Amino acid sequence: MSGNMNINLKVWRQKNGKSQGKLVDYKVENVSPDMSFLEMFDVLNDRLINEGKDEPIAFDHDCREGICGSCSMYINGRPHGPNQGVTTCQLHMRSFKDNDTIVVEPWRSAAFPVIKDLATNRSAFDRIIASGGFISINTGNAQDANNLPIPKGDADDSFAAAACIGCGACVAACKNSSAMLFVSAKVSQLALLPQGAPERATRVLNMVAQMDAEGFGSCTNTGACEAECPKQISLTNIARLNREYYKAQLFSNEG
Amino acid sequence: MSKIDSKIPAGDLETKWTKYKSSVPLVNPSNKRNLEIVVVGSGLAGSSAATSLAELGYKVKVFCFQDSPRRAHSIAAQGGINAAKNYQNDGDSVYRLFYDTIKGGDYRAREANVHRLAEVSSNIIDQAVASGVPFAREYGGLLSNRSFGGTQVQRTFYAAGQTGQQLLLGAYSGLQRQIGLGNVQMFARHEMLEVVNIDGKCRGIIARDLVSGKLERHFGHAVLLCTGGYGNVFYLSTNAMACNVTAAWKAHKKGAYFANPCYTQIHPTCIPVSGDHQSKLTLMSESLRNDGRIWVPKRKEDAEAIRNGKLNPNDLKEEDRDYYLERRYPAFGNLVPRDVASRAAKERCDAGFGVNKTGEAVYLDFAFNMKYKYGKQVATLKHISNPTEAQLTEFGHEVIKEKYGNLFDMYKQITGVNPYENPMMIYPAVHYTMGGLWVDYNLMTTVPGLYALGEANFSDHGANRLGASALMQGLADGYFVIPYTIGAYLANEISVKSISTDHEAFVEAEKNVQSTIEKLFAVKGTKPVDFFHKRLGKIIWDNCGMARNVEGLTKAISEIKALREEFWNDVRVTGEANDFNPELEKAGRVADFIELGELMCKDALERNESCGGHFREDHQTEEGEALRDDENFKNVSAWEFKETGNWDLHQEELVYENIKIAQRSYK
Numbered sequence: 001m002s003g004n005m006n007i008n009l010k011v012w013r014q015k016n017g018k019s020q021g022k023l024v025d026y027k028v029e030n031v032s033p034d035m036s037f038l039e040m041f042d043v044l045n046d047r048l049i050n051e052g053k054d055e056p057i058a059f060d061h062d063c064r065e066g067i068c069g070s071c072s073m074y075i076n077g078r079p080h081g082p083n084q085g086v087t088t089c090q091l092h093m094r095s096f097k098d099n100d101t102i103v104v105e106p107w108r109s110a111a112f113p114v115i116k117d118l119a120t121n122r123s124a125f126d127r128i129i130a131s132g133g134f135i136s137i138n139t140g141n142a143q144d145a146n147n148l149p150i151p152k153g154d155a156d157d158s159f160a161a162a163a164c165i166g167c168g169a170c171v172a173a174c175k176n177s178s179a180m181l182f183v184s185a186k187v188s189q190l191a192l193l194p195q196g197a198p199e200r201a202t203r204v205l206n207m208v209a210q211m212d213a214e215g216f217g218s219c220t221n222t223g224a225c226e227a228e229c230p231k232q233i234s235l236t237n238i239a240r241l242n243r244e245y246y247k248a249q250l251f252s253n254e255g
Numbered sequence: 256m257s258k259i260d261s262k263i264p265a266g267d268l269e270t271k272w273t274k275y276k277s278s279v280p281l282v283n284p285s286n287k288r289n290l291e292i293v294v295v296g297s298g299l300a301g302s303s304a305a306t307s308l309a310e311l312g313y314k315v316k317v318f319c320f321q322d323s324p325r326r327a328h329s330i331a332a333q334g335g336i337n338a339a340k341n342y343q344n345d346g347d348s349v350y351r352l353f354y355d356t357i358k359g360g361d362y363r364a365r366e367a368n369v370h371r372l373a374e375v376s377s378n379i380i381d382q383a384v385a386s387g388v389p390f391a392r393e394y395g396g397l398l399s400n401r402s403f404g405g406t407q408v409q410r411t412f413y414a415a416g417q418t419g420q421q422l423l424l425g426a427y428s429g430l431q432r433q434i435g436l437g438n439v440q441m442f443a444r445h446e447m448l449e450v451v452n453i454d455g456k457c458r459g460i461i462a463r464d465l466v467s468g469k470l471e472r473h474f475g476h477a478v479l480l481c482t483g484g485y486g487n488v489f490y491l492s493t494n495a496m497a498c499n500v501t502a503a504w505k506a507h508k509k510g511a512y513f514a515n516p517c518y519t520q521i522h523p524t525c526i527p528v529s530g531d532h533q534s535k536l537t538l539m540s541e542s543l544r545n546d547g548r549i550w551v552p553k554r555k556e557d558a559e560a561i562r563n564g565k566l567n568p569n570d571l572k573e574e575d576r577d578y579y580l581e582r583r584y585p586a587f588g589n590l591v592p593r594d595v596a597s598r599a600a601k602e603r604c605d606a607g608f609g610v611n612k613t614g615e616a617v618y619l620d621f622a623f624n625m626k627y628k629y630g631k632q633v634a635t636l637k638h639i640s641n642p643t644e645a646q647l648t649e650f651g652h653e654v655i656k657e658k659y660g661n662l663f664d665m666y667k668q669i670t671g672v673n674p675y676e677n678p679m680m681i682y683p684a685v686h687y688t689m690g691g692l693w694v695d696y697n698l699m700t701t702v703p704g705l706y707a708l709g710e711a712n713f714s715d716h717g718a719n720r721l722g723a724s725a726l727m728q729g730l731a732d733g734y735f736v737i738p739y740t741i742g743a744y745l746a747n748e749i750s751v752k753s754i755s756t757d758h759e760a761f762v763e764a765e766k767n768v769q770s771t772i773e774k775l776f777a778v779k780g781t782k783p784v785d786f787f788h789k790r791l792g793k794i795i796w797d798n799c800g801m802a803r804n805v806e807g808l809t810k811a812i813s814e815i816k817a818l819r820e821e822f823w824n825d826v827r828v829t830g831e832a833n834d835f836n837p838e839l840e841k842a843g844r845v846a847d848f849i850e851l852g853e854l855m856c857k858d859a860l861e862r863n864e865s866c867g868g869h870f871r872e873d874h875q876t877e878e879g880e881a882l883r884d885d886e887n888f889k890n891v892s893a894w895e896f897k898e899t900g901n902w903d904l905h906q907e908e909l910v911y912e913n914i915k916i917a918q919r920s921y922k
Contacts, residue, residue, distance in 0.1 A: 003532075016835070034529045034671075042534055042785070048829075049783040049838070055830050058837055060322060062495040064535045066665065067420055068326040090668045115466055116835040119322075123443065126323050130435035134428035135387045139307040139734050142378070142385035146342060149396025159389035159414055162421060166325055190387050 003032030005093060007040065008101040011057055017113050017121075023103065024054075033094035037081065038064060038071060040093060059118040066090040066230065069165035072172070073118055074105040079169035079228045087167065087230040107168050109177035111215045122168050124214040125182060131210035132203040133186040135195050148194055158192040161185045163231045170225035170233075176217030181225035183211050184241035185233050191244055201252035204244040259512070259893055259905050262695040263367040268913045272371045275696075276739050280746035287312035290745055291753060293460055293475030295447045295502050297324030299419075299726060300709025301481030302426035303733025309438035311738060313745075316473055317430070317439055318462055320446040320497060320840070325427045328483060328495040329729060332419025333540035333662065335403065335411035336383075336726040338376040343400050347408040349373045354914060356724060359405040359592050360689070360717020361867035361881065362889070362916045363515070365909065367696060368714045375735040376727055380412055382734055388425040390414050402545055403722035405592035405921070411723045416540050416662040422726055426733070445471070446840060447502045448771075449764045450478060450509050450705060457705035458754055461764050465840065468833035470765050472756035476748045477704045477741060480506060481733070484688035484710040486519065488848045488855065489800070490792025492685035493525060493538040499844040500851050503692050503711050511700035512893035512905060514693035514713035516851065517859035520720055520868050521801050522686030523549075523596035526669050527616040536684040537669055539619070540662055541722040544589045546628070546655065547619040547679065549596070551608040553577045558608045568610065568618060568678055579603055587921040594719040594868045594881070595921060597683035601801050602879065604682070611680050620678035625651035683801060687725060689716040689868065690858075693893040693907075697740035698732060701893075704744060708732040713891070718867025772832050775842045780825035784841045787822045791815065791845070791852055799856050804872045808860040815853045816900060822849060854894060854902060861904065864888045876918075885916060 007028045014021030028044050035043075038061050045056035062070040071088040075081035081091045096102065104118065112120040162185070170181035187204050190196030196203070219238060226235040264275045282290065290313050294305040297319040309315045319327060339352040352373040357364055380398070384390065390412050391399040400409040414421040433439040442462065449461040451472070459474040485500035486492040507513045524539045524547075552558045553575050560566035579599055581588045591599075600617050603609070610616050630647030633654065639646065652675055656663070666674045692700050692707035694714055699706050709729035716724065798811035822845070830836040865874040865881035866888070874882045891907040 032530055032532055035532045036534070036669075039532045039534050043532060046783050046785060049827060050781075052827075052829075056838060058835060062321060062326055062497050063328060063331045064496060065331055065537050066668075067331050067417065068321075068328070068495060070321065070326050085664070086668055090665070092668065092671070094671055119835065122322060126325070126431060126434075126441075126443070129325075129428060130431040134432040135385065136432060137382075137385045137429075138310045139303070139382060139429075139738065140378070142381035145340075145380045145384040145390075146397045148384075150392060151396055152392050152394050155389055155392040155396075158387075159391075159421070162387075162389050162414075162424065163417065165420070166323065189389065193387055193389065195385055195387050 003030045003035065005031040005033065005096070005098045007031050007096065008099070009044070010101065010103045012105040013057070013117055014114050016116055021114065031093050033092065035093045036064065036089055037073070037075070037091040037093065038089050057118065058116040061089060064089040067165060069167040072107050072120065072167055072169070074107060074172055076103055079107070079172040080230050085230060085232050087165070107172040109171045109216070111177060111179070112168060112171065124216070125166050125168065125179070127214065128179070128183060128207055128210045129186065132199070132206035135190060136199060150193060154192045158189045161188040161192070161233065161237050164233050165231055167230065169228050169230060171216065173224040173228035174217065175222065175224070176220060178219045178225070179211050179214070179216040180219040180238050180241065181229060181233055183207050184237035187244055188237040188240045191240065200244065201248035204241065204248050208245055259693070259701070259907050260695065261365065261907055262697060263365070264696065268366060268370050271367055272374055279739055279743050282742055282745050282749060284312050286749040288314065290314065290476045290748065291316070291474060293473055293478045294318070294481060295460065295479065296327065296481035296483060296711070297427070297430065298327035298329035298481060298483060298709060299423055299426055299729030300711070300733045301327070301479070302423065302430045303730050304479055304481060304708055304737050305439055306426065306429040306433050307734055307738045308741070309433040315433070315439045316442065316475065318442045318445045318447055318460070320444065320465060322444055324430055324441065324443060325424060327423060328498050329423045329726070330420045331495065332726050333416040333538060334542035335401065335413035335418045335723040336379065336422065337403065337410050337721070337723045338380045338412060338727065339373055339410060340377050340380060342398060343409045345408045347410050351408065352376060352410065355406050356715070356721060357717065357914050358919060359721040360719050361883065361919055362717065362885070362911065363866050363909065364715055364717030366911060366913055371736065372715050372728060372731050375731045378735055379727060379730045383422055383425050386425045386429055388414065388421045390421070401542055402590060404541055404544065404590045404596065405587070405721045411542070413542065416542070416659060419726060422730065426730070448505060448768045448843065450506050451760050451764045452509055452702060453754060453758065453760045456703045459756070459761065461761070461768050463768070466835050468831070468836065470768055472761040472765060474754050474756055476745060476751060477706065479706045479708055479737065480692065480711050481708045482711045484691065485848070485851055486685045486688050488791065488852050489685040489796050490788050491528065491533060491536050491796070493522060493536050496535060497840070499847070501844050501847045503707070504847040504851055506692060506700065506702065506705060508896050510702045511705060511707070512693040512895050513690070513854060514891050514893045515690035515718070515858065516855045516894070517799065517862060517869050518689035518718050518867065519685060520593055520687040520689060521597045521683045523593055523600055523683050524619060524681045525684035525686070526666065527611055527613065527680055527682040537665065538684070538686060539666060539679060539681055541593070543619060543659060543662065546624040546658070547589070547621050548578055548623055549580050549589055549617055549619055550576045550578045551603045551610060551617050555607050558610060561610050562612060562614065569622070577608070584921045591921045592719055592721060594870070597801055598870060598879070600683055616680040616682045618678040619681045621655055621674070622678065625655050629654035687720055689713065689718060689720055693891070697743055698737055699744065706737065706741070708737060718869055771843065772839065775826070775828045775839065775846070776832065778823060778826050778828070780827045782825050783827060784838060784845050787818065787826060788841070788845045788848065791818060791849055794818070795852050795855065799859050802870050802872050803859050805860065808856045811856045812853055812860070815849060815856065819849045822846065850899060853900060857902070858892055858894065862888060862892065881919070
């Protein structure tokens with residue numbers, strides 16, 4: 001290993017959802033600045049296995065290129081660490097200094113229970129999507145894709161909202177554990193497209209109802225979610241969600 | 256060696272699929288409700304198949320090892336998806352997409368499958384747009400296209416550098432809708448560890464709940480494996496960390512033939528390896544080759560000066576640069592297919608012209624097009640007749656940012672270097688596997704009732720896949736092929752009642768899985784799982800990577816056999832079986848990769864020719880291009896598992912009735 005940094009880690013260890021957890025100290029030596037944050041954990045886990053005393057640290061990760069949304073570490077009090085617009089897997093050790101002490105915890109939210117160590121259960125997000133985050137079209141029914149032109153601006157805004165990777169950093173960042181940024185991203189993506197129009201009202205009502213049922217908190221417009229979102233999903237989506245929601249409540253028959 | 260039947264319907268290529276669809280047996284709606292289908296994997300192929308089948312009325316169960324179906328690795332595909340829409344009026348057609356794909360695959364793919372793929376490609380775009388996928392658009396509101404390698408038309412649809420993400424989330428939202436409606440039962444954080452065959456037919460799976468560690472039995476009248484490719488056999492690849500061959504391999508060991516395992520795709524434009532801590536490699540989308548020009552210095556001393564940090568590449572004069580792809584392949588230039596571009600990069604680096612510390616990198620340079628293509632365009636729009644160089648750069652910068660912004664950001668994150676100011680450094684890396692489970696025209700493996708879709712099968716890309724065709728194939732298989740072809744099998748299953756999972760075949764299969772897990776823990780060796788995975792990867796990369804030869808492959812096979820012994824004698828698997836245990840998951844996957852690695856080398860050794868991604872040094876033209884042997888190898892190699900380290904070879908002859916096969920040329 002060719003690195004020259006020493007890092008002091010305080011990592012949340014928790015056997016499972018039922019047991020108590022605690023912060024455990026680890027020192028990782030010879031860290032290279034080119035390593036990703038997760039690669040530093042690989043090195044530490046390798047050592048833990050070799051030493052045979054402690055089980056390796058469990059954490060969710062997969063693509064390691066910032067798109068799958070699996071990785072989810074709460075680093076020094078911030079989801080995905082100190083840099084803006086990146087996931088944990090795209091955070092590199094060059095963002096830290098020699099001898100830094102780094103505290104690493106799982107996402108904290110009642111709606112995301114801890115499975116083990118740093119891995120949490122985020123299936124609440126899937127259930128919110130299942131409640132309305134789609135367009136009800138069966139395979140084979142579609143018309144030619146260019147029959148319905150969409151203004152470039154709307155398509156671009158829709159895409160910007162659709163960039164959400166469902167990692168849950170917004171919830172972890174929020175003092176109320178609100179999932180509004182996540183929900184608003186999907187509502188906005190589909191509300192901005194003509195294809196999403198037929199179910200516009202039912203979608204927002206059902207998704208918000210499911211969000212509440214999952215135990216996420218309320219939004220108080222603090223903006224921590226936007227600041228910490230690795231895909232920089234904009235707070236204006238929440239404004240759009242609120243507008244869609246009130247409109248649906250006032251004018252639709254679904255309310 | 257026996258021949259196998261691909262069940263390609265008779266008739267003209269152009270009408271085969273249409274006629275087949277109209278004649279394939281149907282299952283009536285009330286019977287569909289009683290038929291259960293197990294889908295393993297939730298990527299593009301799995302999600303689209305599960306959704307479409309559930310819409311038809313089948314009872315569907317979906318399994319994925321990730322914490323949510325939305326995280327399947329299809330999500331990481333960057334550049335785009337092909338379709339023969341001809342929206343650009345540049346002469347595209349179903350035939351051209353078909354032709355390009357067969358030629359791109361170096362004449363080692365099935366005509367009938369590829370033509371069907373080209374036919375349904377248009378429907379995929381329609382379907383995706385209708386389900387809310389926000390593709391890139393022009394100011395007039397219509398869809399935008401760009402070019403990918405191995406083609407001379409613009410047929411690639413895209414959503415910035417996040418096309419896979421948008422398509423997968425589109426398919427996932429459809430899947431979630433079916434879950435909400437109760438038509439699909441979802442099992443996330445579940446890994447399939449065995450298939451269950453009863454009376455010669457596949458009837459279900461054994462899966463491990465990755466949170467509790469418990470083994471579960473699930474019955475299905477049919478089982479669909481949509482479990483992706485096996486690129487992680489190389490350890491370092493652009494695949495996600497947990498991508499694996501286990502589901503396909505378990506099926507292989509239960510009777511499904513494995514086809515063309517040596518056909519692996521090395522992608523030319525990836526971020527080079529930075530150190531031995533590296534856990535994965537990151538792709539820089541092929542779409543970048545629309546505007547990035549690939550070069551190395553013409554003189555070795557300049558390359559050396561760059562490596563030593565004494566020369567800034569931006570200062571090297573135009574005439575001192577070797578744009579080797581433009582030089583060697585003037586007709587396609589920087590947009591030659593991936594296998595060709597990768598070999599050319601290796602050739603320059605092996606000859607001593609590499610540009611990073613390790614000598615294994617070439618430049619992908621945007622400066623020229625940033626200034627003189629886009630900068631000038633914007634200047635003209637702004638009515639600036641005499642723009643300065645600085646203005647051109649500034650204007651071009653904005654356009655490049657819009658087209659490739661997220662890729663440039665990713666590059667900067669990983670390397671710490673700003674690609675707007677310096678040329679990117681890239682090198683080939685393992686990206687995709689064309690080989691996979693052998694399937695017939697219906698996508699059924701050699702085990703009745705067991706299907707393979709998407710990258711998990713072998714069928715459409717021959718020996719080399721063209722860019723932006725993986726997303727197309729995954730969605731074609733799931734949305735538009737399997738909903739029809741599965742009827743051919745299930746129409747005869749309507750009287751089969753659900754089989755109890757207390758059946759002895761389920762009991763037996765679960766016992767086997769249990770004993771493998773116990774065996775892994777029982778080794779109590781000294782080395783972590785990753786240690787073996789890294790060593791396997793190095794053996795395969797060195798001997799069965801971009802260039803292969805008899806000596807290396809023979810050596811690799813004996814090294815892998817020895818590694819297998821060592822693994823089962825010295826691996827250390829920590830933790831417990833009945834617990835959330837990522838180390839145990841990895842151990843099982845690596846054990847399967849080791850067995851597959853041996854078969855890859857064996858297949859590469861048996862195939863005494865070069866084709867596409869399979870480049871045998873003893874079979875090349877004078878110019879260093881792949882030299883096929885059509886007389887002896889115009890076929891698919893399908894391997895039947897006998898016992899560990901022992902296989903029988905079967906062959907499927909490839910017949911080309913509609914394309915005249917020739918030496919592939921991109922000059």
